[in-house]
Amino acid sequence: MTRIVMAGFPPEMEKWLKSSFVQADVCCVTGGLEVIEELKRPETSVLVLDHRLRNPTALEILTELHNGVACSQLPVIYCLSEGVDIELTKRLVRDLGVKEILLPPVDPHELARQLARTLGLPAPHRSSDIEEHIQNAVADVRRRFLPVLLSRVEVLEQAGVALLESSLRPELREQAEREAHKLAGLLGTLGYAAGSRFAREIEELLQRGLSLSESQALRFSELTVALRLDVESTPIAAEALQAPEKRPTLLIVDRDEGLAERIEAEAAAQNLHVQTVREFHRVREAVSALVPEAVLLDLLISGKEDEGMTLLEELSGRTPPVPVIVLTSKDGFTDRVEVARRGGRGFLARTSSAGQIVEAVTRLISRLHAEDARIMAVDDDPQVLALLRNLLEPRKIRLETLDDPLRFWDALGSFAPDLLVLDVDMPHLSGIELCRVVRNDVRWAEIPVIFLTRHDDAETINRVFTAGADDFVVKPIVGPEMLTRIFNRLERLRLRRSLLEIDPVTGIWNRRKASQMMADFLDLARRHGQPFSLAVIGVAGLKGINERQGYGAGDALLQRVSQSLSNGFHSEDVFARWSGDEFVVGMYGLSRYDGVQRLTQLLEAVRQQSVQASFGDEPQPVLGAGVAQYGEDGTDLESLCKSAQAAMLHASTGGGGKVAHAGWVKDSPGAMKHVDVVLVMRDEAQASLLLHGLESRGYRTRWLQDGKTAVRLLAGPDPALRAKVVLIDVDVAGLDGISLLKRLAWDGVLESCRAIILTSPSSANEAQAGLELGAVDYVVKPFNSPVVVQHIRRVLDAA
Amino acid sequence: MPRKILVIDDEDSIREVTQVTLEMLSEWKVQTARSGREGIRLAAADPPDAILLDVMMPDMDGPATLQELASSALTRDIPVLFLTAKVQATDIRRFLGLGVKGVIAKPFDPLDLARQVAEALGWEPEQREIAERRPM
Secondary structure: OOEEEEEOOOHHHHHHHHHHOOOOEEEEEOOHHHHHHHHOOOOEEEEEEEOOOOOOOHHHHHHHHHHOOOOOOOOEEEEOOOOOOHHHHHHHHHOOOOOEEEOOOOOHHHHHHHHHHHHOOOOOOOOHHHHHHHHHHHHHHHHHHHHHHHHHHHHHHHHHHHHHOOOOOHHHHHHHHHHHHHHHHHHHHOOOHHHHHHHHHHHHHHOOOOOOOHHHHHHHHHHHHHHHHHHHHOOHHHHOOOOOOOOOEEEEEOOOHHHHHHHHHHHHHOOOEEEEEOOHHHHHHHHHHHOOOEEEEEOOOOOOHHHHHHHHHHHHOOOOOOOEEEEEOOOOHHHHHHHHHOOOOEEEEOOOOHHHHHHHHHHHHHHHHHHOOEEEEEOOOHHHHHHHHHHHHHHOOEEEEEOOHHHHHHHHHHHOOOEEEEEOOOOOOOHHHHHHHHHHOOOOOOOOEEEEEOOOOHHHHHHHHHHOOOEEEEOOOOHHHHHHHHHHHHHHHHHHHHHHHEOOOOOOEOHHHHHHHHHHHHHHHHHHOOOEEEEEEEEEOHHHHHHHHOHHHHHHHHHHHHHHHHHHOOOOOEEEEEEOOEEEEEEEOOOHHHHHHHHHHHHHHHHHOOOOHHHOOOOOOEEEEEEEEEOOOEOOHHHHHHHHHHHHHHHHHOOOOOEEEOOOOOOOOOOOEEEEEEEEOOOHHHHHHHHHHHHOOOOOEEEEOEHHHHHHHHOOOOOOEEEEEEEEEOOOEOOOHHHHHHHHHHOOHHHOOEEEEEEOOOOHHHHHHHHHHOOOEEEEOOOOHHHHHHHHHHHHHHO | OOOEEEEEOOOHHHHHHHHHHHHHHOOOEEEEEOOHHHHHHHHHHOOOOEEEEEOOOOOOOHHHHHHHHHHOOOOOOOOEEEEEOOOOHHHHHHHHHHOOOEEEEOOOOHHHHHHHHHHHHOOOOOOHHHHHOOOO
């Protein structure tokens, strides 16, 4: 009977192999000494060693085997563990005669296949045939139902147009909501994962009612476009070979059963799959087996925090790194710094709700997916391509393989890889020729290229480097070596790219990167109805220091300020240098009032540190900050920034070291009130539409219903109200609009305030008279409120 | 004797995919119905071991169909799973309150559906393919 000896594996692996090889005797041992005992039995047919085996170690056993006479012919399958370097692999192959090496995480299917091959047994039955059959059937359904799907998309498109024209009827809305709901459920099952998400978002928008805001309507129509593209362009034949998108897995490492259950319930709604480990000693194994998208780690899982920290560091240091979010009851600056230093990607208080935790995880995962590397490999040998697939895909690398170099150029353009792997010797076109073409094109001149070659003679190496190679690997490919070389290149690429995103003076994100990231958060806030606050922090006195002590001193100050500040922010906050003396912080989930509180504490902490100490007699640089909240103070990055900057200026005039929120102006008796826009008009409904349009963009407004009140507040020697723009309806009560305008002109109000008039359609004279009196613009009634808001914004921008 | 499952869904494509995948990945025999009415008729004529029932259907929706099934002695004991694209926790709680055995979210992975169904019904995953899909 065939006898398989396995050493150093978990019992599950033994169980699995026993069920796969019922005709063999599978013997599983845990210590090195037992292996030596087992090897004395002559019927042993194969030895499977795990690198982690101890007493003696797997390597010592191998050396013994190799040097001994009795068992030197025994086939060995060696399973590596994480973090093993290339040198060991080379030693195993060259010095110890190991023929088969499996890479971590060891795939049980792969091990079974390898064993079958070694033993000359038929490969154990795999589910892949069945899977392929099902995938083909799904592809067939997709093909036949494509016209039906597209007709449903069309209903959504009609609704999108109606929304933009503000003419969506209830029947169409209902029908569209139904179709969106059906599509959301249907598309994902048929393999259109993105389409399903678009449909779901469309459904959510439709549930808001018959009219949406301008930006929501635009989003709606963007979604319909994206939906059609996804449904139309899915290459049906090619996709049939691929599995539908798997749900990302979150591994919870926590002893609290209740928390895991609550997270699981929340995660289901986010299409996130949850697995839980409660024992410290099982974590590493679970991470290798499940390859989770993210790990939620309780630092006290073993009862000792330093063990938790070591585990965090180990997981973050794996190739590729395992993203870890830490769950802790300690929430001090130093704890956060320590977690960040060990590679943690997030930090959550134990008191966070399951919803907050799931949200943090999904946000991290979506951010990581955007970072997924894309590799294109061209080789005419399908076995090499299959090997690369096995190597790279479990490591979250998107791989496009090509066995025909003639299709290379098209594939390159459509896949847009981050790295190329090219075989030197291929029919028709060699890798060297491909590489030259790539290097001659300006778009691809910088892409890293790794060559695969059978020969490592000086001439071949010279040829590949002359053609523009970055590196080469000699066939037959040794998995760990190939991986290390690929990850080295990707790491360098990441570094180079990060230079484009990092501010060179302070080492934090630059404006470009921060704008992208904050746009994502704004989108998230919009969709989930969560608060998002943006703070602008200004460093007063920087200009003076630059002038008196030179830019070096100014830069040093900025560095210390940014360092002190960044310690205080959460890893999920966006902290960046915005302009010369301004930093910006995007805080998701925080209202402006919470933001003000947080920044006040932080600025005080920075002040107490010795940021200013080294400047001797120089006036101490002072930080001021303004906070604006999405929805309250602006709806886009630009308007939020404006509001926050205005608040910051207000805070700084009070002597600095202060934090103010946007909308800080308080009504106080006797004090003049500043606003951006005053509307003078009778119709309350129209006024409230305009007010909403302006306030949602962060402008401060005031509505006055009659002309006399307007004169009382705006004109006279001591006006109570001052505005940048005043919009005057000619038909206003009390005092007509033209008379009001005349009065404002006489009193000199129009010198600092710009007037726009709303005129009747029948009277061209009104517009003429208004402009002659000093109005800068006019709009003819009946008006469309977004149009008027645009006029006002234009005038405000010019003001 | 293989188990019988009745799938009630007004979506032709979903019925097809469900039938193919459940029959391929399990030994179950799958019957399908395109409306609540048709489903109730089939269930009464030849009671299945379980019913997969879509929630949002025209005329007679999932909850109404469930109510009708529960009102007849012939069908009231058949375990029912809802298939739905509404997967908020509140929806799921509401559905479970109606007396279904479980809720399966749409979209689902066709390759994982048999396992999800078996798990929701508390059936042993009798097929090796399903067991294999769970790595150790």
